[in-house]
Amino acid sequence: MSLLFVLYFSLVYLSLFLCFPESINRQNFVSRETFHDLEVHRNQSRPEHFHPPLWRPDITRIQPSNIKIPQVDSFASTIWNHNSEGGHSLSKRSKPWNKLLEGADTEIQADEENRERRRG
Structure with a gap:
Protein backbone atom coordinates (compact mmCIF):
# COMPACT_ATOMS: atom_id res chain seq x y z
CA MET A 1 0.00 0.00 0.00
CA ARG A 46 25.69 46.66 6.76
CA PRO A 47 27.31 49.26 9.05
CA GLU A 48 31.09 49.55 9.02
CA HIS A 49 31.57 48.44 12.62
CA PHE A 50 29.52 45.28 12.07
CA HIS A 51 31.36 42.03 12.61
CA PRO A 52 29.71 38.75 11.74
CA PRO A 53 29.08 36.49 14.70
CA LEU A 54 31.85 34.08 15.54
CA TRP A 55 31.28 30.36 15.40
CA ARG A 56 32.97 29.91 18.76
CA PRO A 57 33.22 32.35 21.65
CA ASP A 58 36.24 34.57 22.13
CA ILE A 59 37.98 32.74 24.95
CA THR A 60 40.76 35.33 25.20
CA ARG A 61 38.41 37.67 27.07
CA ILE A 62 37.53 35.03 29.67
CA GLN A 63 40.32 34.94 32.22
CA PRO A 64 40.36 33.71 35.81
CA SER A 65 40.65 37.27 37.11
CA ASN A 66 37.37 38.20 35.41
CA ILE A 67 35.41 35.35 36.95
CA LYS A 68 33.83 36.20 40.29
CA ILE A 69 32.97 33.12 42.30
CA PRO A 70 30.72 33.81 45.28
CA GLN A 71 32.19 32.66 48.55
CA VAL A 72 30.01 29.74 49.49
CA ASP A 73 31.49 29.18 52.92
CA SER A 74 31.32 32.82 54.00
CA PHE A 75 29.53 31.82 57.20
CA ALA A 76 32.26 29.39 58.22
CA SER A 77 35.00 31.81 57.18
CA THR A 78 33.63 34.56 59.46
CA ILE A 79 33.84 32.17 62.40
CA TRP A 80 37.30 31.00 61.38
CA ASN A 81 38.63 34.54 60.81
CA HIS A 82 37.26 35.69 64.14
CA ASN A 83 38.94 32.78 65.91
CA SER A 84 42.22 32.97 64.03
CA GLU A 85 42.72 36.59 65.06
CA GLY A 86 43.21 35.63 68.69
CA GLY A 87 39.57 35.64 69.68
CA HIS A 88 37.66 32.78 71.23
CA SER A 89 38.40 29.31 70.01
CA LEU A 90 35.64 27.12 68.66
CA SER A 91 36.03 24.68 71.55
CA LYS A 92 35.11 27.36 74.12
CA ARG A 93 31.89 28.20 72.31
CA SER A 94 29.00 25.81 72.52
CA LYS A 95 27.29 27.03 69.35
CA PRO A 96 29.17 29.90 67.70
CA TRP A 97 26.67 30.15 64.83
CA ASN A 98 23.92 31.16 67.28
CA LYS A 99 25.97 34.11 68.42
CA LEU A 100 26.69 35.05 64.81
CA LEU A 101 23.01 34.98 63.99
CA GLU A 102 21.99 36.91 67.12
CA GLY A 103 24.28 39.86 66.56
CA ALA A 104 27.86 38.70 66.69
CA ASP A 105 28.83 41.75 64.63
CA THR A 106 28.72 43.78 67.83
CA GLU A 107 30.70 41.08 69.63
CA ILE A 108 33.35 40.99 66.93
CA GLN A 109 33.54 44.78 66.95
CA ALA A 110 33.88 44.78 70.74
CA ASP A 111 36.67 42.17 70.54
CA GLU A 112 38.50 44.28 67.97
CA GLU A 113 38.18 47.36 70.16
CA ASN A 114 39.52 45.40 73.16
CA ARG A 115 42.49 44.23 71.11
CA GLU A 116 43.21 47.79 70.00
CA ARG A 117 43.11 48.98 73.63
CA ARG A 118 45.53 46.25 74.67
CA ARG A 119 47.95 47.11 71.86
CA GLY A 120 47.73 50.86 72.22
Whole structure:
Protein backbone atom coordinates (compact mmCIF):
# COMPACT_ATOMS: atom_id res chain seq x y z
CA MET A 1 0.00 0.00 0.00
CA SER A 2 2.75 2.45 0.92
CA LEU A 3 4.61 1.48 -2.22
CA LEU A 4 1.58 2.54 -4.26
CA PHE A 5 1.56 5.96 -2.57
CA VAL A 6 5.24 6.46 -3.27
CA LEU A 7 4.83 5.50 -6.91
CA TYR A 8 1.78 7.73 -7.27
CA PHE A 9 3.43 10.85 -5.80
CA SER A 10 6.64 10.30 -7.72
CA LEU A 11 4.64 10.09 -10.96
CA VAL A 12 2.74 13.26 -10.06
CA TYR A 13 5.96 15.12 -9.31
CA LEU A 14 7.59 13.84 -12.48
CA SER A 15 4.63 14.88 -14.61
CA LEU A 16 4.61 18.35 -13.06
CA PHE A 17 8.31 18.69 -13.66
CA LEU A 18 7.93 17.66 -17.30
CA CYS A 19 4.96 19.95 -17.92
CA PHE A 20 6.24 23.03 -16.07
CA PRO A 21 10.02 22.79 -15.74
CA GLU A 22 10.65 26.55 -15.61
CA SER A 23 8.14 27.32 -12.88
CA ILE A 24 9.54 24.62 -10.61
CA ASN A 25 13.10 25.78 -11.19
CA ARG A 26 12.23 29.41 -10.50
CA GLN A 27 10.57 28.59 -7.23
CA ASN A 28 13.28 26.35 -5.88
CA PHE A 29 16.48 27.93 -7.17
CA VAL A 30 17.98 31.40 -7.32
CA SER A 31 20.24 32.31 -10.17
CA ARG A 32 23.86 33.19 -9.47
CA GLU A 33 23.36 36.77 -10.61
CA THR A 34 20.46 37.29 -8.26
CA PHE A 35 22.39 35.74 -5.40
CA HIS A 36 25.35 38.02 -6.11
CA ASP A 37 23.08 41.08 -6.19
CA LEU A 38 21.55 40.12 -2.86
CA GLU A 39 25.00 39.65 -1.35
CA VAL A 40 26.19 43.06 -2.60
CA HIS A 41 23.07 44.77 -1.27
CA ARG A 42 23.43 43.05 2.09
CA ASN A 43 27.07 44.10 2.39
CA GLN A 44 26.28 47.70 1.45
CA SER A 45 23.48 48.02 3.98
CA ARG A 46 25.69 46.66 6.76
CA PRO A 47 27.31 49.26 9.05
CA GLU A 48 31.09 49.55 9.02
CA HIS A 49 31.57 48.44 12.62
CA PHE A 50 29.52 45.28 12.07
CA HIS A 51 31.36 42.03 12.61
CA PRO A 52 29.71 38.75 11.74
CA PRO A 53 29.08 36.49 14.70
CA LEU A 54 31.85 34.08 15.54
CA TRP A 55 31.28 30.36 15.40
CA ARG A 56 32.97 29.91 18.76
CA PRO A 57 33.22 32.35 21.65
CA ASP A 58 36.24 34.57 22.13
CA ILE A 59 37.98 32.74 24.95
CA THR A 60 40.76 35.33 25.20
CA ARG A 61 38.41 37.67 27.07
CA ILE A 62 37.53 35.03 29.67
CA GLN A 63 40.32 34.94 32.22
CA PRO A 64 40.36 33.71 35.81
CA SER A 65 40.65 37.27 37.11
CA ASN A 66 37.37 38.20 35.41
CA ILE A 67 35.41 35.35 36.95
CA LYS A 68 33.83 36.20 40.29
CA ILE A 69 32.97 33.12 42.30
CA PRO A 70 30.72 33.81 45.28
CA GLN A 71 32.19 32.66 48.55
CA VAL A 72 30.01 29.74 49.49
CA ASP A 73 31.49 29.18 52.92
CA SER A 74 31.32 32.82 54.00
CA PHE A 75 29.53 31.82 57.20
CA ALA A 76 32.26 29.39 58.22
CA SER A 77 35.00 31.81 57.18
CA THR A 78 33.63 34.56 59.46
CA ILE A 79 33.84 32.17 62.40
CA TRP A 80 37.30 31.00 61.38
CA ASN A 81 38.63 34.54 60.81
CA HIS A 82 37.26 35.69 64.14
CA ASN A 83 38.94 32.78 65.91
CA SER A 84 42.22 32.97 64.03
CA GLU A 85 42.72 36.59 65.06
CA GLY A 86 43.21 35.63 68.69
CA GLY A 87 39.57 35.64 69.68
CA HIS A 88 37.66 32.78 71.23
CA SER A 89 38.40 29.31 70.01
CA LEU A 90 35.64 27.12 68.66
CA SER A 91 36.03 24.68 71.55
CA LYS A 92 35.11 27.36 74.12
CA ARG A 93 31.89 28.20 72.31
CA SER A 94 29.00 25.81 72.52
CA LYS A 95 27.29 27.03 69.35
CA PRO A 96 29.17 29.90 67.70
CA TRP A 97 26.67 30.15 64.83
CA ASN A 98 23.92 31.16 67.28
CA LYS A 99 25.97 34.11 68.42
CA LEU A 100 26.69 35.05 64.81
CA LEU A 101 23.01 34.98 63.99
CA GLU A 102 21.99 36.91 67.12
CA GLY A 103 24.28 39.86 66.56
CA ALA A 104 27.86 38.70 66.69
CA ASP A 105 28.83 41.75 64.63
CA THR A 106 28.72 43.78 67.83
CA GLU A 107 30.70 41.08 69.63
CA ILE A 108 33.35 40.99 66.93
CA GLN A 109 33.54 44.78 66.95
CA ALA A 110 33.88 44.78 70.74
CA ASP A 111 36.67 42.17 70.54
CA GLU A 112 38.50 44.28 67.97
CA GLU A 113 38.18 47.36 70.16
CA ASN A 114 39.52 45.40 73.16
CA ARG A 115 42.49 44.23 71.11
CA GLU A 116 43.21 47.79 70.00
CA ARG A 117 43.11 48.98 73.63
CA ARG A 118 45.53 46.25 74.67
CA ARG A 119 47.95 47.11 71.86
CA GLY A 120 47.73 50.86 72.22
